[in-house]
Amino acid sequence: MRFPQSSSPTSRRNLLLGTAAAGAMFAAGCTSNENNDSDENSKQAANTANDKPGKAVTIGFAGPQADHGWLNAINEQAKRRAKEYKDVTLEITEGSNDTAQQIGQIETLINKKVDVLVILPADGKALTQVGLKAMRAGIPVVNLDRVFASPQAYRCWIGGDNYGMGLNAGHYIGEQLKDKKNAKVIELAGIDNLELTRQRTAGFNDALKNYPNIKKVGRQAAEFTVESGQSKMAQLLQAHSDFDALWNHDDDQGVGAERAIKQAGRDDFLMVGGAGAKHAMDAIKADNTVLKATVLYPPTMAASAIDLARALGQGKGVGGLAELEIPASLTLYSAVVTKDNVDEYLPTGFS
Incomplete structure (x- = not known):
């Protein structure tokens, strides 16, 4: 969006x-x-x-x-x-x-x-x-x-509610990782000069404050496109060989992110999307990829x-x-x- x-x-x-x-x-x-x-x-x-x-x-x-x-x-x-x-x-x-x-x-x-x-x-x-x-x-x-x-x-x-998107994504990830010691998360954001992106990141960061065992170790800003999602996710994967969860702000750019994840052969973390695209919901229902949830922007x-x-x-x-x-x-x-x-x-x- x-x-x-x-x-x-x-x-x-x-x-x-x-x-x-x-x-x-x-x-x-x-x-x-x-x-x-x-x-x-x-x-x-x-x-x-x-x-x-x-x-x-x-x-x-x-x-x-x-x-x-x-x-x-x-x-x-x-x-x-x-x-x-x-x-x-x-x-x-x-x-x-x-x-x-x-x-x-x-x-x-x-x-x-x-x-x-x-x-x-x-x-x-x-x-x-x-x-x-x-x-x-x-x-x-x-x-x-x-x-x-x-x-x-x-x-x-x-x-x-852009802040609420980030907040709910953070709480979902926090609950999945609350029992994991020294858990690590990364974030694939949207366009950084947009207020909505800043609000989503702020909500996400505030939610993670409730989980002292979790640390955000990486973040890249994409452009809400498949191409940018793929390239920025590839950079994150190269920079971070070990993490437990990813929050992606937008399901459209998430298509590219999933391509990069598949190409890297990674399945050692969970992914949360954003917006509520049908392809994301289909993947969540099939439960055969790293994508386990998406936060609606209806x-x-x-x-x-x-x-x-x-x-x-x-x-x-x-x-x-x-x-x-x-x-x-x-x-x-x-x-x-x-x-x-x-x-x-x-x-x-x-x-």
Whole structure:
């Protein structure tokens, strides 16, 4: 996931939701209140999002170029979810990594007077002004993952937890190695000048502090590509003949890392991936490689963004919550997928 900017878990009012819980919540029927014998509960039921057809809503969707498996999954999740609603029309742009071009695409959607916008900006800071423009035009914006520089540029933010990815990867590895004396781990990170990479590494390092028997002995930064994953992993393998675990930030670059591992004939350590690609889940299920787990950065957030946009366009809240309005911020949970639970998450795996 090549994100020029990502959210900080401490910089906004986070509501922590698991991926499955978020999807179920947004698509839930009427309300989760068990006791509906009061006027207030009836009012909440009437204002809560549900999957019954309602007011027609046109949603404009603008994202970056799908030049990565995760970004392509984002687009597919949005399209698939929109098709599930008879009352939703989706206006989707081609996607671009050129900020000026993406701004132009969003301005076209504003001029078309769509009811709601879902925007995954190529660069959150650079596209803040067009988010503000939409909000000032009375078009609510659902800011997806890469956050705008101003909270006034969006009505709701929804995205993943990069720090949580590292934290959960570190805790998983720590639990596997907690009884091993002088355990060693290495890290294959993403692009180092991206905030998301720094957050993932920070979470990983913080988790390892709970395991004094474990020492991180090596780290290389790749570029979220198969080629970079292979070359950087080969360097790590050459530099470290003995280690017990590897955390790789991204399953796409993990394809290259696995090639390097196979070429080196190494199987003396466990590997944890990141994001939740289908090929990684298939390997975890087969249990015949060093890859034993992956930490999710769920592309299902795009489907949930469509749910939120629909609710905004219809003036409804969210099933499962007592509030009449949708939250200002939703941070999705980075679940660890292992052989024990992989069947549950396989449907969310992306190619």
